[in-house]
Amino acid sequence: MRIVGLTGGIASGKSTVSNLFKAHGVPVVDADIVARDVLKKGTGGWKKVVAAFGEEILQPDGEVDRPKLGQIVFSDPGKRQLLNRLLAPYISSGIFWQIFKLWMKGSKVIILDIPLLFEAKMDKWTKPIIVVWVDPETQLQRLVMRDGSSEEEAQNRINAQMPLEMKRSKADIVIDNTGSLEELNEEFLKVLYEVTRPLTWTEFWLSRQGAVSVLISIAVGVVVCLLHVLLKLQVFVGSPTVLSLAAALPVQTKQVTRKERILL
Numbered sequence: 606m607r608i609v610g611l612t613g614g615i616a617s618g619k620s621t622v623s624n625l626f627k628a629h630g631v632p633v634v635d636a637d638i639v640a641r642d643v644l645k646k647g648t649g650g651w652k653k654v655v656a657a658f659g660e661e662i663l664q665p666d667g668e669v670d671r672p673k674l675g676q677i678v679f680s681d682p683g684k685r686q687l688l689n690r691l692l693a694p695y696i697s698s699g700i701f702w703q704i705f706k707l708w709m710k711g712s713k714v715i716i717l718d719i720p721l722l723f724e725a726k727m728d729k730w731t732k733p734i735i736v737v738w739v740d741p742e743t744q745l746q747r748l749v750m751r752d753g754s755s756e757e758e759a760q761n762r763i764n765a766q767m768p769l770e771m772k773r774s775k776a777d778i779v780i781d782n783t784g785s786l787e788e789l790n791e792e793f794l795k796v797l798y799e800v801t802r803p804l805t806w807t808e809f810w811l812s813r814q815g816a817v818s819v820l821i822s823i824a825v826g827v828v829v830c831l832l833h834v835l836l837k838l839q840v841f842v843g844s845p846t847v848l849s850l851a852a853a854l855p856v857q858t859k860q861v862t863r864k865e866r867i868l869l
């Protein structure tokens with residue numbers, strides 16, 4: 606199985622690119638969706654966060670007031686680190702299960718869309734790593750337009766992440782999303798070709814099909830060895846029971862001649 610890391614800065618266009626992957630039939634695990642699920646009312650993550658930040662971050666219906674919590678953590682690095690620490694175990698196990706479900710379905714290539722891939726040190730699990738890059742002015746402008754936030758709030762969110770230039774330097778593939786959506790689509794098609802090339806042997810062994818092949822090979826090996834041992838036992842012990850056991854195995858057996866017995 607190939608787990609492709611898709612990352613970048615906030616509003617650099619990760620979701621836009623992951624939608625293109627989905628449209629071409631490549632499954633995507635979205636870490637932002639996992640992070641939302643683990644903060645739903647009554648979950649383990651919700652309990653930890655409410656205990657640490659107090660009930661004033663809750664809406665009247667008991668769900669977390671996300672914009673309010675966002676304002677708190679994106680203007681205070683200490684509180685952001687606390688939130689990250691509290692949610693990290695839930696987010697990583699949520700991501701693991703999503704990947705496992707796709708593995709069970711037999712998906713060979715999956716995209717892990719995760720803004721904090723490097724910050725959360727999850728880059729070692731993904732190959733190749735795609736970074737969606739935009740220039741800083743375009744990033745700020747798109748973020749303000751999308752979220753309707755002030756420039757200051759938007760800049761705080763940008764500053765809360767590893768600088769995009771540093772992410773770019775760690776990438777295997779860079780998608781420059783400074784241009785139009787048409788230009789992005791053109792660049793995307795080249796990346797799609799690269800990402801969906803045949804699996805390497807290592808990736809194949811890590812896929813469900815590879816694991817099944819290994820299990821079948823082991824089972825066949827065990828049966829062959831067992832048969833061999835049983836036939837030998839028949840030679841030395843001369844037990845007809847052993848021979849009938851060997852005959853019951855799903856491998857063709859034949860009567861051992863005297864000459865063959867001597868060879869065995």
Ligand SMILES: CC(C)(COP(=O)(O)OP(=O)(O)OC[C@H]1O[C@@H](n2cnc3c(N)ncnc32)[C@H](O)[C@@H]1O)[C@@H](O)C(=O)NCCC(=O)NCCS
Nearest residue numbers: 614615636637640671672674675678689692720721765766
């Ligand atoms: C603070 C929260 C409640 C704000 O929610 P809100 O709906 O306003 O934003 P949303 O979750 O859609 O995130 C939007 C973007 O903000 C950035 N972002 C989110 N959390 C963080 C963080 N802890 N550090 C840096 N950037 C972050 C990401 O680029 C993300 O795509 C929420 O972002 C959150 O729970 N964050 C902590 C969980 C986390 O680390 N999420 C990132 C997924 S790995």
Ligand SMILES: Nc1ncnc2c1ncn2[C@@H]1O[C@H](COP(=O)(O)OP(=O)(O)OP(=O)(O)O)[C@@H](O)[C@H]1O
Nearest residue numbers: 614615616617618619620621747751784785786789
């Ligand atoms: N090439 C483009 N031209 C114009 N607008 C774009 C382009 N690419 C993305 N956008 C817009 O920029 C905004 C940010 O894009 P997107 O939501 O895909 O970013 P993101 O990296 O997923 O953000 P986040 O980190 O918050 O999840 C969106 O409103 C999107 O429609």
